[in-house]
Amino acid sequence: MANTNKMIFAMVAGILYVVFGILKMLEGFGIETGLAELLLIPGDFFGGFCFVVIGAVFLYAVKELTAGVHMGVSYIYVGILMSLVFMAVYLLVMGSDILMFYVVKSEDYEGWRIIDSMRPGIYLGILSLIGYFFWKDRFTTEMTKA
Amino acid sequence: MEKKKITIALAGNPNVGKTTLFNAITGARQHVGNWPGVTVEKKTGKRTYKDTEIEVVDLPGTYSLTAYSIDEVVARDYVVEEKPDVVVQIVDATNLERNLYLTTQLMELGSRVVIALNMWDLAESRGDKIDTRKMEDFLEIPVVKTVANRAEGIDALLEEVVREADKGEHHEHEVSYGDDIEKKIIELEEIVGKDSALSGKYPVRWLSVKLLDGDENILEKIEGSSVGTQVNSVLSTIEKEDYEAAMAEKRYEAINTVLPQVCVKCVKEVTFSDMIDRAVTNKYLGIPIFLAMMWAAFEVTFTVATPLMEFVDMFFGWLAGVVADSITNPVLGSLLGDGIVGGVGAVMIFLPNILLLFLMISLLEDSGYMARAAFVMDKLMYKIGLNGRSFIPLLMGFGCNVPAIMATRTIEDERDRLVTILVNPFISCGARLPVYLMLAGAFFGRQAGSVIFGIYILGIIVAILSAKLIRGTVVKGKPSPFIMELPPYRLPTAKASAIHMWEKGSIYLKKAGTIILVGVVFVWLLSAIPAPGVDAAFASEEILGTEDSMIGVLGHVMEPLVSPLGFDWKVAVALVFGFIAKEIVIGSMGVLYGTGEDEDALAEILTAGAMSPLTALGLMVFTLLYVPCIACVGVVKKETGSWKWTLFMMVYGTTLAWIAAFLIYRIGTAIGWGV
Ligand SMILES: Nc1nc2c(ncn2[C@@H]2O[C@H](COP(=O)(O)OP(=O)(O)O)[C@@H](O)[C@H]2O)c(=O)[nH]1
Ligand SMILES: [Mg+2]
Numbered sequence: 033m034a035n036t037n038k039m040i041f042a043m044v045a046g047i048l049y050v051v052f053g054i055l056k057m058l059e060g061f062g063i064e065t066g067l068a069e070l071l072l073i074p075g076d077f078f079g080g081f082c083f084v085v086i087g088a089v090f091l092y093a094v095k096e097l098t099a100g101v102h103m104g105v106s107y108i109y110v111g112i113l114m115s116l117v118f119m120a121v122y123l124l125v126m127g128s129d130i131l132m133f134y135v136v137k138s139e140d141y142e143g144w145r146i147i148d149s150m151r152p153g154i155y156l157g158i159l160s161l162i163g164y165f166f167w168k169d170r171f172t173t174e175m176t177k178a
Numbered sequence: 179m180e181k182k183k184i185t186i187a188l189a190g191n192p193n194v195g196k197t198t199l200f201n202a203i204t205g206a207r208q209h210v211g212n213w214p215g216v217t218v219e220k221k222t223g224k225r226t227y228k229d230t231e232i233e234v235v236d237l238p239g240t241y242s243l244t245a246y247s248i249d250e251v252v253a254r255d256y257v258v259e260e261k262p263d264v265v266v267q268i269v270d271a272t273n274l275e276r277n278l279y280l281t282t283q284l285m286e287l288g289s290r291v292v293i294a295l296n297m298w299d300l301a302e303s304r305g306d307k308i309d310t311r312k313m314e315d316f317l318e319i320p321v322v323k324t325v326a327n328r329a330e331g332i333d334a335l336l337e338e339v340v341r342e343a344d345k346g347e348h349h350e351h352e353v354s355y356g357d358d359i360e361k362k363i364i365e366l367e368e369i370v371g372k373d374s375a376l377s378g379k380y381p382v383r384w385l386s387v388k389l390l391d392g393d394e395n396i397l398e399k400i401e402g403s404s405v406g407t408q409v410n411s412v413l414s415t416i417e418k419e420d421y422e423a424a425m426a427e428k429r430y431e432a433i434n435t436v437l438p439q440v441c442v443k444c445v446k447e448v449t450f451s452d453m454i455d456r457a458v459t460n461k462y463l464g465i466p467i468f469l470a471m472m473w474a475a476f477e478v479t480f481t482v483a484t485p486l487m488e489f490v491d492m493f494f495g496w497l498a499g500v501v502a503d504s505i506t507n508p509v510l511g512s513l514l515g516d517g518i519v520g521g522v523g524a525v526m527i528f529l530p531n532i533l534l535l536f537l538m539i540s541l542l543e544d545s546g547y548m549a550r551a552a553f554v555m556d557k558l559m560y561k562i563g564l565n566g567r568s569f570i571p572l573l574m575g576f577g578c579n580v581p582a583i584m585a586t587r588t589i590e591d592e593r594d595r596l597v598t599i600l601v602n603p604f605i606s607c608g609a610r611l612p613v614y615l616m617l618a619g620a621f622f623g624r625q626a627g628s629v630i631f632g633i634y635i636l637g638i639i640v641a642i643l644s645a646k647l648i649r650g651t652v653v654k655g656k657p658s659p660f661i662m663e664l665p666p667y668r669l670p671t672a673k674a675s676a677i678h679m680w681e682k683g684s685i686y687l688k689k690a691g692t693i694i695l696v697g698v699v700f701v702w703l704l705s706a707i708p709a710p711g712v713d714a715a716f717a718s719e720e721i722l723g724t725e726d727s728m729i730g731v732l733g734h735v736m737e738p739l740v741s742p743l744g745f746d747w748k749v750a751v752a753l754v755f756g757f758i759a760k761e762i763v764i765g766s767m768g769v770l771y772g773t774g775e776d777e778d779a780l781a782e783i784l785t786a787g788a789m790s791p792l793t794a795l796g797l798m799v800f801t802l803l804y805v806p807c808i809a810c811v812g813v814v815k816k817e818t819g820s821w822k823w824t825l826f827m828m829v830y831g832t833t834l835a836w837i838a839a840f841l842i843y844r845i846g847t848a849i850g851w852g853v
Contacts, residue, residue, distance in 0.1 A: 060625075060628070074624070075624075075625075076625075076627075076628060077628055078473050078627075078628045078631050078632075079473070079477070079628075081466075081469070081470070081473075082469075082470040082473050082474065085463070085466040085467060085469070085470040086470065088463060088466065089457055089463055089467065092457070092460070092462075092463060102442065103442050103448070103453070103456055105453070106452075106453035106454070106456040106457050107456070107457050109450070109453050109454070109457075110453070110454055110456075110457035110458065110467075111457075113454070114467070114470065114471075117471070117474055118474060121474050121477050121478055124478055124481070124482050125477065125481045125482065127482070128481050128482045128483075128484050128485050131485035132484060132485050132488070135485065136485050136488040136489075138488065171450070171453065172447070172448050172449060172450055172453065
């Protein structure tokens, strides 16, 4: 069944976003998870909350698809859109960091490297980007046939 | 025990099973006659359900409630004039789209509707999966499945009918006809509302809608009333046929947004809009998704603005240098440098933030998402006793409270409107943002974004709780219907969004050039005049912005009021002048601390001991809640037409601000946080 792939995708994306979201929230509270450096996770409570929301949207797709509701695919679509929005946000942040370093030459940015602006929002977003281009128009056409 | 008596009317399209259902409810207790004056058969019957005696009236079958046929006139006159306790609309589950058209009209009539989703057996055998819960959510109407010819679902239906009749108040959803038509509706509502004979008998929105629909029967009624000529002059400005068609289209548009959510099989084609709606209007996920989108908008507003702010900063730094180099007269130099460039520059530095914030709001609006946010929030708002229509004006408050308060004119109900006006200033406008940015930037570093987001959320919570409080005490009554607008999603165009951004952002620029300029010059003047008994020249270096100037005198008068909050006299002065425009809180701090437009220098002085993170947080919260700016106070007076309510708002807000800042300072000090 065509939905199996989508379910696996939603499950993986959902778990990733929820886990990263929780890590961000913990770090935001000042609780050291020990993963911050390795995974480039910034401490950010609300940002983490947003990740949990995205994850929940993906997982809701799994819930509906498991129950045989074809429209559950909607949640994958919206989860992808949201993660792309957040990817764009973090890319914009990176862009502003680049400006601060190269153009403004701000003191606060001494020793800044591009990797310092790399965020989970960006690398997790790549997953969604792949999903988006893979399914794109088939999202609605398959739904209509179903 | 005395039995309760209620009257219900059965409405529906022809051939949906109305007669069958009528028979199933009433059995043999029927009476057949004619509707007065016409040869349309009228059937009534009786049924006792539990301890309620129900009188059932069978209305003629109709597709709509516009006066096209005698059947439609009979049906709607009965609903409007006899006001049955509940109207049961029998809906053919196999033909939802066409049947819901009548539902939209019943909703407009303001009657309490219960839907009997009949022919359920046929829909089920066809494999349609109809989500009645979702249907109830979107329409705000209880839905009961029935199979009339097998008398199935009758008890459940009567149960729901009795419950609906008993309900103290009910929430209504209505179709929105889009900005242009809605404007005409409001215009007509205002006129029609003046005739108390009409407005006492019919819902004014419904009358206005019907007038635009070209309903002859209503036109006749209006022509004979006291407002006939006024109404005609409004109607003469529009092309009636166009309106009628456009309005029918809007009703179908609303139905077609709801339909795919309720029954996928009932639509020919599922669109991306339908898919997005399914997730963003989800009962559990809707509000979290809304919060996440708002956060994303904030993150862009704050971080992307940083380099742009640096550029503005460089410009004003350069300007200050030019002033210092070229103007030799010390008084003029100080006025221009410390006063104007310093004060206005301290405000202008936030122009990138303001523009980005407006750009984000424009993007959310132009994409169609904001309308969904209003819908999702309506549920929450109603639960806490507020009107869904209040949401848009509240949202607009994030830009500026002045137009937002003017936008409350779309709220028909006077009490709803009053409450929405009174709490609007708690929604943090763009002018308060510079204060948060400055303070959060100085004291909370990387966490600044989250702190500011938290302040905004606090504003929303205070607005909501205050509304509930005011609603439950000084302004009692029931909220009015929510006008649902769910336009299809669109990818916003850069051009349109940029134009919207500029429309709003230029107001900020204009403000910086006028009221803020005057305000900072005034602050500079006060800080340049020596205090009585101080022997120094006007605008001399040693008194400027110190306790030896007039502003110091003022500050020390104010200081005891704010010292329990941990604020010093300079903050007191800044807050007083913030009444002119909230940005001036920052502008005048620049003058008072002698740092001018140099925001970093001000941050340095503040963090070096002039303030603590705790008092900074207190000041942000105080700025959020205390008396709004003078322009806002003016518009509140104008829109409420009452000094009493205007004063109430000012005192209430300032009291709240004081208590909140006090608690933050005291509790924070006690637990040793941020001191
Ligand atoms: N399968 C099915 N048929 C129904 C149901 N309700 C009514 N009918 C049939 O639909 C036809 C029209 O019903 P009627 O009561 O005359 O419709 P009216 O025009 O709305 O009064 C009749 O043949 C009924 O037996 C139902 O729930 N399921
Ligand atoms: Mg009949």
